[in-house]
Amino acid sequence: MKPGKVVGCNRVAGGCEFRCENAVASVTFAGKGVVRVRAAPGEGFEPDFSWAVVRNEPSGGTFSVERTRERVVLKAREVSVAVEMKPFHVSFYGPGGTLLNSDAEGGGVSWSGRKIRCRKEMPADERYFGFGEKAFHLDRRGKRMVNWNTDAALHTWNSDPLYQSIPFFIGVGRGRAYGIFFDNSWKSFFDMGASSRRYYTFGAEGGEMNYYFIHAPGAKEILERYTWLTGRMPLPPLWALGYHQSRYSYKDEGSVRRVAARMRALGFPCDVIHLDIHYMDDFRVFTWHPERFPRPEKLLTELRAGGFRVVTIVDPGVKRDTGYRVFREGLESGYFLKKRDGTLFYGYVWPGETAFPDFSRADVRRWWGEQHRELTGRGVAGIWNDMNEPSENIKPHARRVSTRRVVHYDGGRYTPHAKNRNVYGLQECRATREGLLRLRPDERPFVLTRAGYAGIQRYAAAWTGDNSSTFRHLRLSIPMLLNMGLSGAPFVGADIGGFTGNCSPELYARWVQLGAFYPFCRTHTAILSRPQEPWSFGRRVAGIARKYISLRYRLLPYIYTLFREAAWTGTPVLRALFMEFPWDEACVGIEDELMVGSSILLAPVLKRGARRRRVYLPAGADWVDFETLERRAGGVTITADAPLHRMPIFVRAGAIIPTQAHVRCADEITMNPLVVEVYPAAFNAAGGGRSVFTLYEDDGATMKYEEGVFCTTAMECRRRRGGVRFTLHRRKGVYHPGARVCELVFRGVDKPLEVRLNGEPLEEETGGADGAGEGRWWYEREGKVLRAAFTDRGERVDVDAGFRG
Numbered sequence: 001m002k003p004g005k006v007v008g009c010n011r012v013a014g015g016c017e018f019r020c021e022n023a024v025a026s027v028t029f030a031g032k033g034v035v036r037v038r039a040a041p042g043e044g045f046e047p048d049f050s051w052a053v054v055r056n057e058p059s060g061g062t063f064s065v066e067r068t069r070e071r072v073v074l075k076a077r078e079v080s081v082a083v084e085m086k087p088f089h090v091s092f093y094g095p096g097g098t099l100l101n102s103d104a105e106g107g108g109v110s111w112s113g114r115k116i117r118c119r120k121e122m123p124a125d126e127r128y129f130g131f132g133e134k135a136f137h138l139d140r141r142g143k144r145m146v147n148w149n150t151d152a153a154l155h156t157w158n159s160d161p162l163y164q165s166i167p168f169f170i171g172v173g174r175g176r177a178y179g180i181f182f183d184n185s186w187k188s189f190f191d192m193g194a195s196s197r198r199y200y201t202f203g204a205e206g207g208e209m210n211y212y213f214i215h216a217p218g219a220k221e222i223l224e225r226y227t228w229l230t231g232r233m234p235l236p237p238l239w240a241l242g243y244h245q246s247r248y249s250y251k252d253e254g255s256v257r258r259v260a261a262r263m264r265a266l267g268f269p270c271d272v273i274h275l276d277i278h279y280m281d282d283f284r285v286f287t288w289h290p291e292r293f294p295r296p297e298k299l300l301t302e303l304r305a306g307g308f309r310v311v312t313i314v315d316p317g318v319k320r321d322t323g324y325r326v327f328r329e330g331l332e333s334g335y336f337l338k339k340r341d342g343t344l345f346y347g348y349v350w351p352g353e354t355a356f357p358d359f360s361r362a363d364v365r366r367w368w369g370e371q372h373r374e375l376t377g378r379g380v381a382g383i384w385n386d387m388n389e390p391s392e393n394i395k396p397h398a399r400r401v402s403t404r405r406v407v408h409y410d411g412g413r414y415t416p417h418a419k420n421r422n423v424y425g426l427q428e429c430r431a432t433r434e435g436l437l438r439l440r441p442d443e444r445p446f447v448l449t450r451a452g453y454a455g456i457q458r459y460a461a462a463w464t465g466d467n468s469s470t471f472r473h474l475r476l477s478i479p480m481l482l483n484m485g486l487s488g489a490p491f492v493g494a495d496i497g498g499f500t501g502n503c504s505p506e507l508y509a510r511w512v513q514l515g516a517f518y519p520f521c522r523t524h525t526a527i528l529s530r531p532q533e534p535w536s537f538g539r540r541v542a543g544i545a546r547k548y549i550s551l552r553y554r555l556l557p558y559i560y561t562l563f564r565e566a567a568w569t570g571t572p573v574l575r576a577l578f579m580e581f582p583w584d585e586a587c588v589g590i591e592d593e594l595m596v597g598s599s600i601l602l603a604p605v606l607k608r609g610a611r612r613r614r615v616y617l618p619a620g621a622d623w624v625d626f627e628t629l630e631r632r633a634g635g636v637t638i639t640a641d642a643p644l645h646r647m648p649i650f651v652r653a654g655a656i657i658p659t660q661a662h663v664r665c666a667d668e669i670t671m672n673p674l675v676v677e678v679y680p681a682a683f684n685a686a687g688g689g690r691s692v693f694t695l696y697e698d699d700g701a702t703m704k705y706e707e708g709v710f711c712t713t714a715m716e717c718r719r720r721r722g723g724v725r726f727t728l729h730r731r732k733g734v735y736h737p738g739a740r741v742c743e744l745v746f747r748g749v750d751k752p753l754e755v756r757l758n759g760e761p762l763e764e765e766t767g768g769a770d771g772a773g774e775g776r777w778w779y780e781r782e783g784k785v786l787r788a789a790f791t792d793r794g795e796r797v798d799v800d801a802g803f804r805g
């Protein structure tokens with residue numbers, strides 16, 4: 001069934017409502033460049049509610065409505081919508097009148113029983129990105145994808161669905177880009193040309209046709225608007241950006257202590273150790289195993305003194321055991337999911353028979369949050385929410401369990417599981433984050449999740465679940481994580497080394513090289529797999545792991561600033577090449593290279609035995625090999641050497657990358673000296689050769705940044721004829737890092753004739769000193785490195801290096 005002809009049109013807040021022969025529909029401006037389309041059969045809409053959207057009031061600014069017999073056109077600055085009347089049919093146009101997207105001829109919205117769908121034109125040049133967590137290639141054109149949160153153990157390329165559902169995508173074609181967020185929590189699908197060459201279709205098994213059309217010039221701006229709508233990642237604590245070590249499981253205090261001690265003894269920076277299910281008493285959540293972990297406070301205090309934090313796993317399934325407080329409380333208060341007939345729903349998870357809290361209820365979320373006292377009270381730093389799709393029927397316990405009759409409170413409407421499953425993990429993470437904030441109001445929570453829905457970035461970081469220790473999975477992690485970022489979720493990672501199976505030394509080396517740049521950086525492995533601590537693969541691989549994990553820590557000032565950018569604008573930390581180089585067609589679809597922010601390009605080695613690889617260097621920039629400092633103009637494919645100890649990394653010329661000295665964990669970070677790596681661009685008479693980076697700093701731990709307690713420092717590099725000028729602009733903001741040494745490191749420059757600091761000549765260090773002393777400069781011919789150091793008090797500083805000619 002289709003809406004049919006429009007028989008009436010009224011102005012409503014933000015737009016128009018259309019009465020059609022068989023349906024009602026509305027088109028409203030929800031925000032800048034954001035249009036909402038709703039349609040429901042019959043006379044009225046369902047009550048308006050979303051778990052994902054944080055802005056419910058129309059705020060699209062001014063718009064006009066033009067009506068003719070055939071159509072109604074709603075015009076706003078950023079996007080216009082033309083609604084044809086006979087029959088109801090929607091098209092979107094950009095500011096210049098360019099057609100962005102339109103319902104298919106004879107397509108658009110339709111119903112079949114409870115099922116809904118919307119069919120749209122699919123231009124030949126359009127590519128599709130986003131769609132949350134999927135095991136497909138970067139560009140999803142031609143794919144059919146299902147959204148239904150699933151415990152996808154043993155998934156591989158093309159397995160679908162996986163753990164998370166984010167029904168959002170970005171369409172990119174020549175000269176146009178848009179996003180569509182289909183805000184429907186039922187089992188849903190996107191058919192992006194799998195069953196037709198001319199159309200794509202999305203739909204769901206129930207609920208309303210309710211989607212947001214987002215227009216902006218490019219993917220970054222679309223994400224800014226999408227995350228305006230569904231919320232952004234709050235800043236994580238700095239320690240959570242460090243290296244995490246995990247396995248299923250470190251089974252007792254002794255093994256945890258040994259891992260911590262070896263990390264330090266062998267010089268691997270590390271901040272976090274994860275405790276998987278064996279820390280619990282018979283897998284009862286919010287308990288400790290009395291023999292294995294007899295004194296958790298003592299353990300956690302000692303680890304903390306050594307700079308380690310502990311994250312514990314928490315599964316939603318509560319063991320059925322009337323002798324167990326959490327179960328009893330949940331039972332007595334009626335907090336668990338029930339079936340339509342009022343009996344409790346039990347599934348089978350690690351502890352055997354389990355009940356599941358109904359996180360759609362605010363009181364249940366509060367109660368669940370409160371349970372974390374048992375963990376935080378003993379010093380647990382963060383929470384790892386697993387099995388929250390929810391996984392309800394696992395081996396070895398598996399029985400015939402069906403969720404068909406399960407109902408969720410859902411605002412008192414007791415709606416079916418099918419409507420609530422995809423938001424179950426989202427609501428659990430919300431309960432966890434809010435609980436942690438109540439227990440420790442001054443500390444930024446860290447929550448890690450496996451399941452999620454649109455908006456999950458507001459509550460938790462995510463990892464991609466049970467991958468395998470194979471090169472194919474290493475490769476798969478790139479399109480997966482890039483598309484998560486393109487779905488609003490920037491704090492993501494895959495298990496380094498792979499979860500299932502035995503990782504080879506070579507694979508671990510290649511994985512840690514890439515994984516050191518995953519926003520969420522953790523090694524984890526399954527219960528029967530060989531050890532996967534970074535020293536487990538022999539000295540050579542240990543050295544490689546140390547090198548790359550240390551590099552991550554050195555880059556934390558840069559990476560933390562990228563996190564802040566993600567928290568403020570939704571731009572992901574890891575970026576597909578096409579996001580940074582939208583003008584370069586060759587970048588679209590590249591999924592074996594990626595950007596960390598806009599300055600660092602990674603070309604990881606993804607093939608067993610490979611010791612070199614082809615690397616495409618995007619056009620419109622010059623590139624500097626991070627290790628050899630060799631320079632090349634972009635727009636070419638090169639062959640890069642990649643011996644096992646080396647992952648090719650390229651820095652975009654002009655880059656300014658703030659770094660810090662070697663540290664073993666976040667506690668040791670002082671940002672003194674602040675080491676600023678500068679890769680000056682070539683002189684360009686046309687006015688190029690200027691670049692800027694704005695460093696973000698705050699206390700890295702508390703919520704004060706939300707009240708504005710942070711500072712930013714703009715850094716600028718200008719290439720001139722015969723010289724280069726670096727300016728550290730005056731620091732802005734109310735957070736004060738204190739006076740410190742700033743060490744400038746210019747890479748790939750000739751030896752200067754002189755170096756001036758605020759116009760005064762600096763002395764050249766000619767002794768055998770290692771690097772430059774404060775107020776001096778130093779040149780290393782090998783690598784063409786110029787260093788200069790000075791005291792940074794937050795005031796403007798100009799450093800000029802003058803060259804011959």
Ligand code: GLC
Nearest residue numbers: 247248276277313386465466
């Ligand atoms: C699930 C998780 C995995 C964890 C295991 C035991 O398989 O995905 O990370 O180690 O459960 O808790």
